[in-house]
Amino acid sequence: xxxxxxxxxxxxxxxxxxxxxxxxxxxxxxxxxxxxxxxxxxxxxxxxxxxxxxxxxxxxxxxxxxxxxxxxxxxxxxxxxxxxxxxxxxxxxxxxxxxxxxxxxxxxxxxxxxxxxxxxxxxxxxxxxxxxxxxxxxxxxxxxxxxxxxxxxxxxxxxxxxxxxxxxxxxxxxxxxxxxxxxxxxxxxxxxxxxxxxxxxxxxxxxxxxxxxxxxxxxxxxxxxxxxxxxxxxxxxxxxxxxxxxxxxxxxxxxxxxxxxxxxxxxxxxxxxxxxxxxxxxxxxxxxxxxxxxxxxxxxxxxxxxxxxxxxxxxxxxxxxxxxxxxxxxxxxxxxxxxxxxxxxxxxxxxxxxxxxxxxxxxxxxxxxxxxxxxxxxxxxxxxxxxxxxxxxxxxxxxxxxxxxxxxxxxxxxxxxxxxxxxxxxxxxxxxxxxxxxxxxxxxxxxxxxxxxxxxxxxxxxxxxxxxxxxxxxxxxxxxxxxxxxxxxxxxxxxxxxxxxxxxxxxxxxxxxxxxxxxxxxxxxxxxxxxxxxxxxxxxxxxxxxxxxxxxxxxxxxxxxxxxxxxxxxxxxxxxxxxxxxxxxxxxxxxxxxxxxxxxxxxxxxxxxxxxxxxxxxxxxxxxxxxxxxxxx
Amino acid sequence: xxxxxxxxxxxxxxxxxxxxxxxxxxxxxxxxxxxxxxxxxxxxxxxxxxxxxxxxxxxxxxxxxxxxxxxxxxxxxxxxxxxxxxxxxxxxxxxxxxxxxx
Numbered sequence: 001x002x003x004x005x006x007x008x009x010x011x012x013x014x015x016x017x018x019x020x021x022x023x024x025x026x027x028x029x030x031x032x033x034x035x036x037x038x039x040x041x042x043x044x045x046x047x048x049x050x051x052x053x054x055x056x057x058x059x060x061x062x063x064x065x066x067x068x069x070x071x072x073x074x075x076x077x078x079x080x081x082x083x084x085x086x087x088x089x090x091x092x093x094x095x096x097x098x099x100x101x102x103x104x105x106x107x108x109x110x111x112x113x114x115x116x117x118x119x120x121x122x123x124x125x126x127x128x129x130x131x132x133x134x135x136x137x138x139x140x141x142x143x144x145x146x147x148x149x150x151x152x153x154x155x156x157x158x159x160x161x162x163x164x165x166x167x168x169x170x171x172x173x174x175x176x177x178x179x180x181x182x183x184x185x186x187x188x189x190x191x192x193x194x195x196x197x198x199x200x201x202x203x204x205x206x207x208x209x210x211x212x213x214x215x216x217x218x219x220x221x222x223x224x225x226x227x228x229x230x231x232x233x234x235x236x237x238x239x240x241x242x243x244x245x246x247x248x249x250x251x252x253x254x255x256x257x258x259x260x261x262x263x264x265x266x267x268x269x270x271x272x273x274x275x276x277x278x279x280x281x282x283x284x285x286x287x288x289x290x291x292x293x294x295x296x297x298x299x300x301x302x303x304x305x306x307x308x309x310x311x312x313x314x315x316x317x318x319x320x321x322x323x324x325x326x327x328x329x330x331x332x333x334x335x336x337x338x339x340x341x342x343x344x345x346x347x348x349x350x351x352x353x354x355x356x357x358x359x360x361x362x363x364x365x366x367x368x369x370x371x372x373x374x375x376x377x378x379x380x381x382x383x384x385x386x387x388x389x390x391x392x393x394x395x396x397x398x399x400x401x402x403x404x405x406x407x408x409x410x411x412x413x414x415x416x417x418x419x420x421x422x423x424x425x426x427x428x429x430x431x432x433x434x435x436x437x438x439x440x441x442x443x444x445x446x447x448x449x450x451x452x453x454x455x456x457x458x459x460x461x462x463x464x465x466x467x468x469x470x471x472x473x474x475x476x477x478x479x480x481x482x483x484x485x486x487x488x489x490x491x492x493x494x495x496x497x498x499x500x501x502x503x504x505x506x507x508x509x510x511x512x513x514x515x516x517x518x519x520x521x522x523x524x525x526x527x528x529x530x531x532x533x534x535x536x537x538x539x540x541x542x543x544x545x546x547x548x549x550x551x552x553x554x555x556x557x558x559x560x561x562x563x564x565x566x567x568x569x570x571x572x573x574x575x576x577x578x579x580x581x582x583x584x585x586x587x588x589x590x591x592x593x594x595x596x597x598x599x600x601x602x603x604x605x606x607x608x609x610x611x612x613x614x615x616x617x618x619x620x621x622x623x624x625x626x627x628x629x630x631x632x633x
Numbered sequence: 634x635x636x637x638x639x640x641x642x643x644x645x646x647x648x649x650x651x652x653x654x655x656x657x658x659x660x661x662x663x664x665x666x667x668x669x670x671x672x673x674x675x676x677x678x679x680x681x682x683x684x685x686x687x688x689x690x691x692x693x694x695x696x697x698x699x700x701x702x703x704x705x706x707x708x709x710x711x712x713x714x715x716x717x718x719x720x721x722x723x724x725x726x727x728x729x730x731x732x733x734x735x
Contacts, residue, residue, distance in 0.1 A: 228689060258640065260705065585697055588702065
């Protein structure tokens with residue numbers, strides 16, 4: 001009997017319309033678990049190096065993991081493909097209810113290849129799957145698409161992941177959306193869907209998940225609930241207003257400001273004079289209506305909001321948090337919270353990923369400031385900082401690839417290479433993906449994690465927050481160095497980033513929420529205990545960490561195979577490396593990358609000179625075939 | 634007496650209803666500041682401020698010292714509650730949900 005996993009994958013070829021079900025191998029479960037790990041394995045094995053990310057040959061994988069559908073942060077799914085934005089592995093992790101519903105419908109994941117002749121959507125209901133015409137959905141927003149499919153099928157309980165107009169127009173950072181504002185897919189997973197003429201995947205299931213040891217799981221969960229009591233009592237209701245966890249996380253923007261690390265006006269400064277006007281604290285006081293959660297989650301971190309009056313009256317949305325404040329606010333110089341909420345709602349409806357969107361717009365604004373772009377280039381628009389109406393116009397142009405929107409839709413790296421004139425120095429990206437809004441010059445480990453991340457810049461890939469909040473003696477126990485706990489020194493950061501990367505890779509493979517499990521001493525042991533209670537495995541924490549390490553290594557192998565990546569590509573823009581940060585809290589800081597790279601490769605068992613995994617390391621992880629394929633001696 | 638600026642973030646902002654204070658301290662240490670804030674905002678505020686952590690709710694403190702180029706430092710990189718505060722130094726108080734919960 002299979003516990004945790006369903007044991008089945010749906011394989012869909014959109015070119016010939018053939019849909020079949022296949023088993024999920026024991027090897028895949030034990031070596032990669034699911035989610036991000038499973039997706040990386042499939043992509044490495046099934047995708048040829050010359051594959052065009054927007055061609056029918058690209059492979060798009062949606063998957064869940066054994067924890068999906070349980071109460072342990074199990075409301076999520078992972079989507080991966082070769083990224084049209086970076087040319088390397090692209091992936092994203094989304095919450096809501098779609099992932100669990102896919103399992104209830106009888107599948108752990110879906111592998112999609114080919115291209116449908118006309119707009120299509122995939123319907124999966126209790127083990128049955130069919131392709132349906134999406135002609136009347138084409139051009140609709142993600143919110144309209146969800147509604148229209150539910151009406152067409154007469155089932156309000158369908159869970160739907162879809163793309164908006166941006167995905168249809170192959171905007172390189174279009175993403176997928178479910179449950180209104182639950183988004184996934186850095187690197188343009190929505191564009192990959194659009195390139196396949198696939199508008200949506202609707203799922204409905206009445207099955208369940210078999211648990212190996214339900215009592216143990218319930219006991220563990222009861223302890224979680226007990227520990228959450230102070231949160232209920234203290235954080236969730238303050239002065240009669242909802243103030244859930246995510247609002248605290250939204251307060252990260254204010255905290256980054258306290259560190260002087262708010263990536264303001266495309267990272268020209270670490271301080272934003274309007275931060276209090278656009279803060280999560282103000283959002284909580286004025287616009288938050290109620291918290292909403294993913295499937296089975298007791299934390300309910302997503303904030304549903306409404307604007308009741310003023311120029312943006314009638315605006316509503318969900319899942320507002322730090323990233324939106326950073327990207328739509330400080331990064332573009334906008335100090336009007338209502339305008340930011342309006343723009344956030346718009347990006348979700350159009351299916352645009354906000355980090356790369358604002359990376360492109362912020363970069364264009366700095367080019368305008370420096371005279372590299374003119375009003376004539378920008379369809380007559382003045383790209384001055386801080387004008388939400390201009391940003392709204394740009395967003396609509398990007399989603400339609402109209403005028404300057406066509407250039408901005410290509411992402412910051414492409415725009416910089418097209419404009420030249422020294423603009424590459426302030427094109428704030430790593431491997432083609434934009435920074436999310438914090439200034440990593442103030443966080444050495446976080447900066448390193450962006451440089452080495454397998455998918456390009458991704459703030460959640462390692463999220464090594466121990467460098468700015470962990471007592472040094474604990475850092476020494478976990479990472480072998482007291483200095484690891486000091487964000488301002490490069491010392492000790494290599495092993496620290498490797499540890500956090502492995503942990504995040506495990507969470508993404510289980511699949512569980514990154515904000516749910518303990519990220520501290522004993523983290524791998526705890527997750528192993530949860531996994532064992534769900535699946536009946538007897539995995540140790542060390543073995544589980546090995547899974548994370550395997551995932552990181554197969555992703556590295558994918559990037560070597562598809563883009564020939566090596567140490568020279570593990571880098572950051574010149575602004576990060578050479579321009580001292582201006583910001584009270586982190587004044588004068590630059591990223592000291594080279595010594596950290598040495599430590600990181602050393603910790604990973606990779607060649608320090610090239611950044612390529614050593615054969616011995618790949619063999620230790622059971623990746624001998626990958627080593628053979630890449631010709632690693 | 635030493636004057637310091639205190640900033641309140643997240644739940645401390647909700648508890649005080651303000652973003653910042655300027656406070657005069659007879660005992661110019663971080664511990665002295667905690668005592669003074671306890672007098673102003675009550676024992677519950679002080680208790681939360683001095684919370685050693687270990688529960689999902691946690692306090693984070695940053696000290697920005699003029700003499701150290703305003704670099705934001707956690708107290709354990711300084712001298713804990715005995716950290717000396719000088720005229721014009723800034724202290725940021727954050728009360729939030731600690732994600733390392735289980």
